[in-house]
Amino acid sequence: MKKDIFKIANKKLNSRLIVGTGKYKNFKETADAIKSSGADMVTVAVRRVNILDKKKPVLMDYLNPKKYLYLPNTAGCFNSNEALRTLRLAREIGGWKLVKLEVLGDKKTLYPDMEETVKSTKILVKEGFKVLVYCTDDPIYAKKLEDIGASAIMPLASPIGSGLGIQNKINISIIIKQSKVPVIIDAGIGTPSDATIAMEMGCEAVLVNSAIANAKKPILMAKAFKNAVISGREGYLAGRMKKSLLGYPSSPIDGLI
């Protein structure tokens, strides 16, 4: 069998589980959970340095950017200008061109503002960024994003941090079927089985943060997600059996006593 390689904007990744680095108790727990998840790409946020506390630990001291591929994210940005500013700064920190764009439209639902998202994607692609785009599960917008040069489409399963799992499997299936760039389920994954379902449907990867960080035992949950994503992917590659409304015996009828 051909080796199953996950590639995003020409970068080869070993794991199809991408993990967020937010919401952990401390950097030690972040690092331990990420190690346990087997992920080689992690999302990070860009924020002001706390200049009053010179001894404050820095994420990079716990998660070596040479070992883990940092995916700068624009979480918390509500318009195109804020998102562009954030990602240009992220690139300046260390030359990151692979970025995750997330332009939110509403503080309550954290749903993406697709108009601003499309606008930002166009500009970022022009500036040479490889953009992974958080979006609604709308096939039309997903297609639009692909057409303007997004490196991956990242539809939400359900609202960010909700843990509700995939709410619209039909739309996600349509998006997977029509897309030539990787489709990665971004927000809303709550359990390892949610991740398995996404992978069985044919998603190229899943991005998980809250479901791991907010678990009672984040390090164990990270491992559970690692296994869930591998299971789902292998299940997808193996091809599921046909469904039937009636029963079919597993043992032969011939020779029945």
Place this chain on the structure above:
Amino acid sequence: MAKIQLNGKYINLKKNISISQLLKKYKLNERKIAIELNKEIISKQKYNKTILKDKDNVEIVYFIGGG
């Protein structure tokens, strides 16, 4: 003497120092941060040459945990 705004806080500098010197003062490693001076990103090669003036607005950012 220069009064600058650094990450939203007013700071008095005894003399006009460069960005490199400012980073040293706050014990920041230039490989882990990015800087905006009056809303414009300053590339790392220019930290040495860029001298901060009165009323400058400086933003220093880095990566933190996020989803």
